[in-house]
Amino acid sequence: MNGPAVTGPFALGAALAEREQAGLLRNRIATDGASGGRLRVAGSDYLNFSANDYLGLADHPATKTAFKAGIERYGAGASASPLVTGYSRAHQELEDTLAEWLGVEAVLLFNCGFSANQAVLKTLLGKEHLLWQDKLNHASLQEMGSQLPCKMKRFGHNDMAALERQLEPNRGLIVSEGVFSMDGDQAPWTELATLAARSGNWLMIDDAHGLGVLGPGGRGTLAAQGINPARVHIQMGTFGKALGVAGAFVGGSRELVEYLVNFARHYVYSTHMPAAQACAVSKSIELVRAADDARAHLGQLIARFRQGAQALGWQLGASDTPIQPLLVGESSAALQLAERLRERGVWAGAIRPPTVPVGTARLRITLSAAHREQDVDRLLDALGACPAATTVGEARHG
Ligand SMILES: Cc1ncc(COP(=O)(O)O)c(C=O)c1O
Numbered sequence: 001m002n003g004p005a006v007t008g009p010f011a012l013g014a015a016l017a018e019r020e021q022a023g024l025l026r027n028r029i030a031t032d033g034a035s036g037g038r039l040r041v042a043g044s045d046y047l048n049f050s051a052n053d054y055l056g057l058a059d060h061p062a063t064k065t066a067f068k069a070g071i072e073r074y075g076a077g078a079s080a081s082p083l084v085t086g087y088s089r090a091h092q093e094l095e096d097t098l099a100e101w102l103g104v105e106a107v108l109l110f111n112c113g114f115s116a117n118q119a120v121l122k123t124l125l126g127k128e129h130l131l132w133q134d135k136l137n138h139a140s141l142q143e144m145g146s147q148l149p150c151k152m153k154r155f156g157h158n159d160m161a162a163l164e165r166q167l168e169p170n171r172g173l174i175v176s177e178g179v180f181s182m183d184g185d186q187a188p189w190t191e192l193a194t195l196a197a198r199s200g201n202w203l204m205i206d207d208a209h210g211l212g213v214l215g216p217g218g219r220g221t222l223a224a225q226g227i228n229p230a231r232v233h234i235q236m237g238t239f240g241k242a243l244g245v246a247g248a249f250v251g252g253s254r255e256l257v258e259y260l261v262n263f264a265r266h267y268v269y270s271t272h273m274p275a276a277q278a279c280a281v282s283k284s285i286e287l288v289r290a291a292d293d294a295r296a297h298l299g300q301l302i303a304r305f306r307q308g309a310q311a312l313g314w315q316l317g318a319s320d321t322p323i324q325p326l327l328v329g330e331s332s333a334a335l336q337l338a339e340r341l342r343e344r345g346v347w348a349g350a351i352r353p354p355t356v357p358v359g360t361a362r363l364r365i366t367l368s369a370a371h372r373e374q375d376v377d378r379l380l381d382a383l384g385a386c387p388a389a390t391t392v393g394e395a396r397h398g
Contacts, residue, residue: 023331024352035059037370039347046347047375049365054213054322055294056370057244057284066283067245070276078272082109083261086272094278095249097285102219102237103229104251108260111273113208113238113248114140119266120204120234120250121173123259125150129172130201132163134187136180138206139355157183160191170200173234178210178221182356182364184319186210186221193231204234212242213322218288218295239277243284247273294369298322301367301376308380317362325351326363326383334361337386344382 019025032040037056039048057063070090078086095107110116117140125131127149133141135154145152150172155163163174174196176187189205196203207220215223220237222229229235234256239247250260260267305324309316317325326348328334334350341348341363351364367376 023335024354035370037368037372037375041347044345046342046345047371047378048347049367049371049379050347050349051366051368052209052241053244053370054209054242054298054366054368055218055244055288055291056368057212057242057287059370060244060284060287062287063244063280063284067276067280070274070279074275074279076276077274080272081268081270082272083268088275088278090275090278090282091272094282094285097282098249098251101217101285101289102235102251104235104253106254106257107249107251108257108264108267109273109278110248110250110267111270112246113138113206113236113240115266115270116236116238116248116250117141117206118144119260119264120236121145121148121175122266123264124173124202130168131173131175132166132201133175134158134177134180136183137175137177138181138208141175141206158185158187160188160195163192164195167195167199167201173202173204175204175206178205178207179214179321179323181209181323182351182362183317183325184209184321184323185317186214186225186321189222189225189227189232193227196233197231202233203231204236205232206236208236208238208241208248209321209323211237212288212291213295213298218242218291239281239284243281243288245277245280245284247277247281291369298367298369301369301371301373304373304376305365305367305379308376309383312380312384314383322367324365324367326365328361328363329359331361334363337363340386341379341382344385346379346382348379 029041034048034051037048039046074088074090080086091109095109098107099105121144125148129150131145131150131152133145133154134157136157153166155166174192176192179186192203205222210221212218214221222232233252235251237249239245302320302322306316315327328337331352334352338348338350348363348365352361356362
């Protein structure tokens, strides 16, 4: 046995055993690289339908060259938190680019989207406030909301009538996502902006999965839905999905950003993202803005997949984005289906509770502009070869 005996105040073993018994134990698989819509694992190559690299930029030569050049100029790490000496010209230029691109006054960079979301909620909301959020919002938002002294109200997924009933004037913040991470559908931003304005509350979008993919020039969900960014007080987005790098930002008024610089502990007390990473993200944004052809190709792949999967009788979500949940139901069936696909050279992640609600386990299939039509056809062939009775029971009607 390695390490000390597991005794003491924490029942780690019992919690793990309980998870395992419920078929919900997580473990990690070390991959040997991903590129061009493919993944290498333990010496085998798979078609990768589980990444968030929607435009195939994670492996783009220009982004990698910008990263390397950034390392040559600034070194490998930021060496300090942003208020000490970790904030560089490269960070500032990325903030300015984002502000201009997204139509906000100012932007602040974070090491990841999880901390950006948590920083915003924790820094803004006191016990006198109210937080309203969609019940399918990301774990970072749900978790922080439940720990804050403010009251949190969760409304049914995209249920604007329920939100309207819950709202109280001038009390706090409404948060929803541009594209929901496990379902791929979009929130109704015209209605959200109207409800926020009418009730005098602030509105925040987490556009982790819309940025780069949706809207003119990939400006995201608000642009796609024709929403003036001035109607949304806080925009949050990540660099680790369509932009192909890592990190995140929060954008809004100059006052909001100055407030976060002064009071957001996740920002103040954390080593800044490497300047070289900021260089890579800036290059990625340049590529995203010019990627209309890639977005059009991605749209065609999405339509091809949906048509093919529905013809095979699979139940899909109401999504027109690269996130295509294939609804299965039971966790064991989702795991089995993922395994069957792997046997056929296709990698797609089984998503189980607590990431998604109980009884809605799914394969989260994600498409990328790096895929070709033949890749989608191979995925469909693999799905067609999976026997319905032993994999998904009710979910495949065919
Ligand atoms: C909707 C949403 N918000 C935030 C995050 C967190 O972003 P990051 O991966 O940069 O921490 C994710 C990542 O999975 C996400 O899906």
